[in-house]
Amino acid sequence: MQAMNKYGAEFLGTFWLVLGGCGSAVLAAVFPNSLGIGFHGVALAFGLTVLTMAYAVGHISGGHFNPAVSVGLCVGGRFPASQLLPYIVAQVLGGLAAGGVLYLIASGKADFDLAGGFASNGYGEHSPGRFSMQAALITEVVMTAFFLIIIMGATDSRAPAGFAPIAIGLGLTLIHLISIPVTNTSVNPARSTGVALYVGGWAVQQLWLFWVAPIVGAVIGALSYRMVAGEQR
Helix, strand or coil: CHHHHHHHHHHHHHHHHHHHHHHHHHHHCCCHHHCCCHHHHHHHHHHHHHHHHHHHHHHHHCCCCCHHHHHHHHHCCCCCHHHHHHHHHHHHHHHHHHHHHHHHHHCCCCCCCHHHCCCCCCCHHHCCCCCCHHHHHHHHHHHHHHHHHHHHHHCCCCCCCCCHHHHHHHHHHHHHHHHHHHHCCCCCHHHHHHHHHHHCCHHHHCCCHHHHHHHHHHHHHHHHHHHHHCCCC
C-alpha cells in the first residue's frame, strides 16, 4: 500500500504540473486586450506547480513528477532502481490524464485548434523561435542537468531544511524563462508526452528528443553534483 501511495502522489503531482503549466500556455498565455500572461506567466506557472505539489505530496513520494528527475536521482544514489519503472509509468499517466482534461477545457472554445501546438515541445519550424534541432538538444540537456543539480543540492541534508520546494520551483521558473523560446521547455518527458500524443503528427515525431535530452541531462547533472558535493547525504 505504501508503494501505491507513492505512485499515486507522482500521478497527482505530474497531473498538476502538466495541467497548470501547459494549461497556462494554452488557455492564458495569449488573451485579448493584452490580458495574456505571456512567457513570464507560463514560466512562473510551471514553477508554481512544482513548488505547490512538492509541499503537498513531496513527503509521500519524494516529489519527482518527472521521469528525468527519477532517473537522475537514481544515478545520484538518492532513489532505488527498483522503483524507477513504476514511478515513470505513474508520471506519464498523470501527464496524459492532465492533457486529456486540458483538451476538454480548451476544446470548449469555438476556434480551438490542435494545430496551434497545444503547448507541445518542438524544434525547427515547431520551435517558438525557430531554433534548430541541435540548439534544442543542447538546451534541453543543459537545462535538465542544472535542474538536477538544484534538486540534489536543495534536498541535501546539509542544505537549509524546509526550503527545497522553493528553490526547485524557482529553478524551474528560471529554466522556462531561458528556454521557452527554444523548445517551449520540456526538461520533463512526461510533460512532453502528456500533450504531444493529443497533437499527433509532428509533435509525436519530435517527441524522441524530449525523452533523450532530458534523461541525458539528468544523468550529467546528477554525476556533476556527486562530484562537487562529495559524500552523499
